[in-house]
Amino acid sequence: MISCDKAAIICNKAQYREATFTEKLKLRFHLFMCKTCSKATKENTQLTTLCQKADLHSLTEQEKLKMKQILDKMN
Amino acid sequence: MAALNYITGNEKKLKVIKSNSITFDNDKKRMPEHQLMPDKWVDLYADYLFNYAIGRISDAEVAKDLVQETFMAGLKSAKNYKGDAAERTWLIAILKRKVIDHYRKTNSKKGKAEVRMNYSSQTDAEGDWLEEQVADPFSSFENSDIENEELGLAIQSCIAKLPKKQALVFTMKTIQGVSTEDICNELDINPSNLWVMIHRARTALMDCLNQNWF
Known part of the structure; x- marks a missing residue:
C-alpha cells in the first residue's frame, strides 16, 4: 500500500505519460481504496485536458532573455 | 391611512452630495493607483x-x-x-x-484587402443550392475556438501568479514538452524535486482556475 503523497506524485507522472506500469498499478489500487485521491486524480486529469484544449503557447527562456536585453538597452 | 401621511420638510434633513464634493475627492485619492513596472x-x-x-x-x-x-x-x-x-x-x-x-501593412497593396468569396469551383455540380452554403447549425467549433482562446488566457494569467521557478518548470514540462531529464539538467535539480514542484504548480493552478474559470 502506498501513501497518498506517493499516489499524488505518480498521478502527476501519469499526466505526462511518465509513470511506469507498476506505478500505474499501485496508483489504481490506491485509488480504489482512497476516495480523496480519486477525486484529486479526476481534477488533475481535468487540468491536463484543459491545458491540451487551450492549445497553449509560450516563449522560451532564451527568447524572454533576449526581450529583456532589448528593453534594457532602451532604458 | 395615517402611514401614508407625507411630512413636508423632511427631505431637507438628507445630506446633499454633489458630484464634486470633498468626500468624492477623498475617495479617488484613496483608490490604489496602478503602476507600471x-x-x-x-x-x-x-x-x-x-x-x-x-x-x-x-x-x-x-x-x-x-x-x-x-x-x-x-x-x-x-x-x-x-x-x-x-x-x-x-x-x-x-x-x-x-x-x-500588422494586417494593414500586409494588406496595403490595393485590392489585397478585399474579401474574395471562394465559390465552389466545381461548375458541373448538380446545382448551386443555397442550402449548401448555409452554416451548419450543429457546428460548434467556432464557439469552442473562442472559448479555448479565453481558456488559454485564463491559464496563462494563473501561471503568471505562480512562484517563478514553479511557473518555469510547469511551462517547460506542459507547454514546451521538454523531457524530465533535460529540465533537471538545465535547472540543476533532481527529478523528485521536479515532481514536487509540478505537483505544487498543478494544485495551485487548479485552485486558480476553479476561481476564475468554472
Missing part, C-alpha cells in the same frame, strides 16, 4: 501577450515580434500611462493596435 513585464506578461497574439496571427515569429514591439512601445509611452487601467490591460490595448497595424 517595466522590469517585470517580460516575466509576467510575455506568455500572456504571446498567446493573445498567436490567436490572431498564426505565425509564431510575427507574434513574437509584435510582443516585443508592444513592450518597446509601452516603455516609450510609459509617461502617458494614466493609471486607470491595470498594467496588463494597458499592454493588451497596445498589442491590439500592433496586430491591426
